[in-house]
Amino acid sequence: MTQSQIRRTLLQRQFELTQRLSALEVDLQKSHSHDWSEQAQERENDEVLEAIASRTANELMQIDQVLRKIGSAGYGICVNCGHAIGKERLKVLPETQHCVSCAKLAH
Structure with missing residues (x-):
């Protein structure tokens, strides 16, 4: 795989992860139910979404670092x-x- 192919692959993955992160942020901004039992479930769901968002942001950061290195001796x-x-x-x-x-x- 050439560096230009790797770059295209990483740019595609970066786009997909950016879309995922945006969707996660929208989901996390939704208001919660007034029902206490529903709120407990929603908060648990928020914790899962936050963990996914954190991993997604970390992967985006890694991809950004690698994209800056491609074409240089550091890649x-x-x-x-x-x-x-x-x-x-x-x-x-x-x-x-x-x-x-x-x-x-x-x-």
């Missing part, structure tokens, strides 16, 4: 150890900033 280099990230890993996870070894250490 495909692990931010932890400085070694090259494998081409197969980049094909599967073009937004990754960690080689397999460092990713394993993080989990």
Whole structure:
């Protein structure tokens, strides 16, 4: 996969995530029911939506960082150890900033 193909893939994913985040924000701004039992369920749902929104925002941030690196010598280099990230890993996870070894250490 070339860097231009990776860029297109990341831009498409960025668009999808931006749309998802916008929809989540709209859902989170909806007013709650006046019924106490309904409010409890709605608040639980809000917690789930907030967690999804947080993960989505984090993924968008990662994609933005990687898009700034594409075309430079920094793309495909692990931010932890400085070694090259494998081409197969980049094909599967073009937004990754960690080689397999460092990713394993993080989990």
